[in-house]
Amino acid sequence: MKKIPIILLFFILSNLALSQIIKLDLKRSISIASDSSLQAFRAKNLYMASYWEYRAFKAGRLPSMSLKTTPIQYQRDFTKRYDSDRNVDVYREQQSLYTYGNLSISQNLDFTGGTFFVDSELGYMRNLGDNTFSQFSTVPIRIGYSQALFGFNSFKWDKKIEPLKYEKAKKQYLYSREEVSESVITYFFSLAMAQMEYNMAIENVASSDTLYNMGQERHKIASISQSDLLTLKLDVVNARNTLKNSEMGLKRSMFSFVSFLNMNKETQIQLELPDRPVELTIPMDAALLYARENNPDYLGFMQEELNMEKEVDRTKKSAVFDASFSVSVGFNQIAENFGDSYKNPLQQDLISVSFTIPLIDWGVRKGRANMARNNLNVTKISIQQKALSLEQDIIMTVNDFNIQQNLISSAEEALKLSTMAYNATKERFIIGKADLNSMTLSLNRQNTAQRNYISTCRDYWLSYYKLRKLTLFDFFEQKKLTELFDVTENVRP
Template sequence: MVIKLFKCLKMKNNTNPPSNSTFTHTFSINTEAQRHGESTNSVPLSLCVKTNLDDTILIAIWYKSLLCLFLFCLGGTLFAQSVKLSLTESIDLAVDSSLQAFRAKNMYMVSYWAYRSFHAKRLPSLTLRTIPLEYRRDFTKRYDSNENMDVYRQQQSLYSHGNLSISQNFDLTGGTFFIDSELGYMQNFSNSDNYSQFSSVPIRIGYSQSLFGFNGFQWDKKIEPLKYTKAKKQFLYSREEISETTILNFFTLAMAQMEYDMAKDNVSSSDTLYRIGQERQKIASISQADLLTLKLDAVNARNTFKHAEISLKRAMFSFVSFLNMDKETQVALELPDRPENIEISPGEALEHARQYNPDYLAYKQEMLEADREVDKTKKSSNFDASFSVSVGFNQVAADFQGAYRKPLQQDVVSLGLTIPLVDWGVRKGRANMARNNLNVTKISIQQKESNLEQDVVMTVNDFNIQQDLISSAEEALELATLAYNVTKERFIIGKADLNSLTLSLNRQNSAQRNYISALQNYWLNYYKLRKLTLFDFLRQEVLSISLNQYQ
């Protein structure tokens, strides 16, 4: 919009103005469409104020304040969707608001609640099992002692039962200790007589376990804490992966913006050179072929600009989508400064990787799970014995109070055996499969550890090389820019030919691309090294984050 401020002076006399002379001020806003004569439904805003000459300064200040207010409002409307982001700001935004960050948080929460469930299983549990009401009306088989035979008789009954128990699992033995109490009520309806009974178990203490079977509690005690520790480190690992993706999208957009700016400058420069060529061709300073080449360069520059504009829009959309920002947001990137020189040795990086990388915990988890499967199949292939014992009291009476009066002792001891006689080698086959899988897991883990260590060493070497490449790329960009400017000036005054100018321009464009690529490779390698080691080599500290906010 174009803002115009008009001031009109109206005086009743053309000579010296009296004290009651007045000013009339008109403030109007014209849109671009109105300025070009196009129709619009908007209404210009006009403010007219009459005042004495003594208040002229005050009115001027008031109008100036109003003008600033309108400029502020219009600027907020026009540029609300424009954001300037540095590389660090982009990474912080991505690890907090991107869809990948949301997924990483939820994956961590899955492991967190699994660990909480594991701890809950090791605590005493209180359980109520009840049948509030059961009514039966049917024919049932009964023995008739007079007739010495079984007969069917109609029966109606009402039944209710409840059991309250506290149980505790033992990791060492794999058994379960329990304390419970029971109460039951039964009432029978018949044509001759109705009767009811209460049965109670005031208290009962018992213990049960498998003598030679698989102890899952003991294996869970080894594996579940390891899985949760791995999940916490995996969350940090996922954040560094998001940082890597952010860097890739950041420099893709930076390259697209640079290509767009170069194409735009090339359009202006090629048009200027073509006009200069036309003037020089008039004095026979250049040939017709060179002039046509300049015109072709101008046409190609406009085509390249259009392609660069399309690529910029695509890169912009991908970047803001990854950051989970509004799709209409326009981002202006601020390239990072030349990074500090950091000396990282492969041995130091390997030490941090072995200590903090979640993959090493994953390998340990795989080994424990394979060992657990071997133990499970081995014990299931042999005979199994289960043992249970309970001691308590019970009583039966016609009323509720009597069911708890003078209870009798109740003792239950049970020993069960499960002996596989003939299964045609099924259990043995499962045990052999588990042992073979364990061997495969060992070999696979050795290969994975070797590949991971190689990846760490190669990343360190690439990172150290990239520090030198950035210095070379920066120097090459300065030299290429200086050479192009000099060649362009010499071409304008006729001391350089067209081939030299084109070659100089291509070298400048190539140097700009190489510089951005060098920056991209440097930061990609640095954050990859952070991901592999979970260590910040700039601050010399282990990566960490407070996870209480997600729990």
């Protein structure tokens, strides 16, 4: 016996690995999709963008240190100077070297909207050429404060909005993960239906072949007519065509499911339908309460209203006049050498108040303020409509879920009865006590019952996971999904 070449053996093993068959249940499928699907990847990155935006907001509330510097500036040109001897302006060559640095620490104050700062400066200038001259300029320390008077305080509004915005982003991430679960359920039961159709098609081919062979024997003894025999043969042809179509449908459903899970495209999956769920009745009041506490849309409503109130405040205060106030106290000194520039510094004081008063703007600012107030009223009405629509969606979903449990029981019973009826009719047909129409009708009822059972299971789990999405609450485990929030183990706010 010849040995199989190593490369050929590796190729065979690779193909076997690529075409591996995996058994998956619904829970495992949801877990894989939540970690690996592109939809889950998108949701995670949207959250991370919000996370870093919130981190930037938190960092903006802390003291910041900055360095402004001009390391070196060399200038050589002709500049205009006044010649007092001749009483004329003349151009003279000038060369200079300049360097400057400012180190400052600043802190934004949310309550007042102003900025407090402490800084220090050092400057050096040297004139080159015929008259060489050097000089240092220092500000050892300076303390100051500036803010807008009677104006818009963006820090105060950001302190209200940004934490709310980040909390919404966290819940929106969980909401998106539940949307992934809904998508998994749709693909899962679509594949389950395709596999069931394919299995039924195989059984129908085998059954129709058996019945046709029996019909041929019975036709020889004139037990059935030629028309019934032709009908049996037609059933064989139709069953084989149905098998081919169901095989193509199974491949399409398999490819869609595997692609959504972001698995190898050659992977073959064999599904295990979920067991009948335990009895669970969800109270309407509890579902509405959890939704108001956890649903990101409610936080979105609050954020939307705060944004409009912020705009009203901004336009209202800018409609009158703008005023700003700035004060600083420090020391400064100049000297021809570095050491002397820090000796006996003189006090440096600065107080500044400025106003910008609109005299004639033809009502532009007032119009903007009125428009902002009207937009706030429209927003409040829109929020009420959205909240009402959301509550109606929750109520309908709870009703659907509670009804689906009874439908599953009915679908199970219908499937059991249709299978028993089909087997009994098939046995009676074999012994000649049932006609072909009864046999066909019994088979169709069994197929319909199988389809209805899978559809009912799909609708049940879709209703349940839609409720999880709307309330961010696990009713089986009696836990808030927000308690399990952990988008990444290594990155936390």
